[in-house]
Amino acid sequence: MGNFGNLIMNENMKIFRRPRTWIMLSILALIALLMPVLLNEGMGSSEVPYWQAAITTVQVVFFLNTIFCVVIAAEAVAGEFTWGTIKLLLIRPWSRSKILASKYLTVIGFSILSTLLVVILATVMSYMLFSHSVTQDGSGASASHAFALWGYLYVDLFITLAIAFMVSSVFRSGALAIGLSLFIMFTQNLFSLIFNPVRYEWAKYVLFNNMDLSRYMGSETDFGLLGGGNAGMTLGFSVAVLAVYYVIFMVISWVVFNKRDVAG
Template sequence: MSNFGNLLLNENMKIFRRPRTWIMLSFLALISLLFPVLLREGMAAGDVYFWEAAITTVQIVFFLNTIFCVVIAAEAVAGEFTWGTIKLLLIRPWSRSKILASKYVTVIAFSLLSTILILLLATGMSYLLFSHDGSVSGSGSSASYAFELWAYLYVDLFITLAIAFMVSSVFRSGALAIGLSLFIMFTQSIFALIFNPDRYEWAKFVLFNNMDLSRYMSSGMDFGLLGGGNAGMTLGFSVAVLAVYYVIFMVISWVVFNKRDVAG
């Protein structure tokens, strides 16, 4: 366990010693604080409940958060091959599985850190600037609605990071991992419309149709991606599909990383 702790410390040092990491975190913090101010200037503070402002801010900033976390995940493994430092890791008395696990745990820890930073700053600034009397329309408890939505946003990020990490491990290319992950971010809604489960029974098993879990928040019942249809999909079903994809991504990452020759 102490050896794994040293690996985690080593990976965190690699991330937080880079000025780029602090620039990304500072940028997320700045926007999380600034956007509620811009909302405040654009509308009467008394007409907006602070949870609504916080939800809007987090949804906007989370897009950048996903991009920044993908950058960290994409270079976690690919960067070692690019810089040639992977050989220095492999000659140490650590198994390849432990090395890869330490990298993945560090990536997830960074994503949690950046996400918590956004939630705290956006909610805190919204609390200071907007009304405390009200509710989010149709949400019941506003706090529970906000945290449920944010949890679903993080699940989307979590799966996107798994894809970036897998591509980074398999192809040793940070650029490819970043590009593919961004492609998925921008096009998942388009593919969800093209491969509509209402038209194609098999489409409900497509990754893109299950990543946005927030679609279940309004009713918690079956939904059709084009609205109104019963595609036979529930929150539990989508979570199960995502879990299967996640296991596949992780297995591919571990198998390729453990078997690949790095002598070249």
């Protein structure tokens, strides 16, 4: 256990000793603090409930947060091959599974840290600026609503990181991992519209149609991305589908990484 702890510490040092990591975190912090200020300037503190201001801020910043986390995940494994440092890791008395696990846990740890940074700063700044809003009641925005939505956003991020980590492990290309993850982020809604579960029964099992859990906020049942019918999907169903995809992504990552010959 001590050796594994050293591995995780080593991976964290690789991430946090790079200036770009602190630049990314600083950008997230700055935007999380400025967005409520912009909302206050544009709409006035009496027009927006502070929980709604916090929700809006986190939703805006979370897109950038996902991109930054994907960059970290994409280079977790691919970077070792690019820099030729993977051989230095493999000659150590650690199994490949432990090495990959330490990298993955470090990526997840960074994503949790960056998410908490955004949520805390956005909430605190929103409270400072909008706590006296006269429209608090009946706005639909509350602590439970906010944290549920942010939880769903993190699930989307969690699955996107799993994809980036898998591509990084399989293809040893950070650029491909980042590009594919960004492609999924930008086209997720488009593919959900094309392969609508209301029209195609099999589309219920497509990854894109299950990543956005926030659509279940108003109901436990999804009534179709295009409307006009019940897609027959529930929150539990989507979580189960995502869990299956997640296991597949992790198994592929572990199998390929453990079988790969790095002698060349």
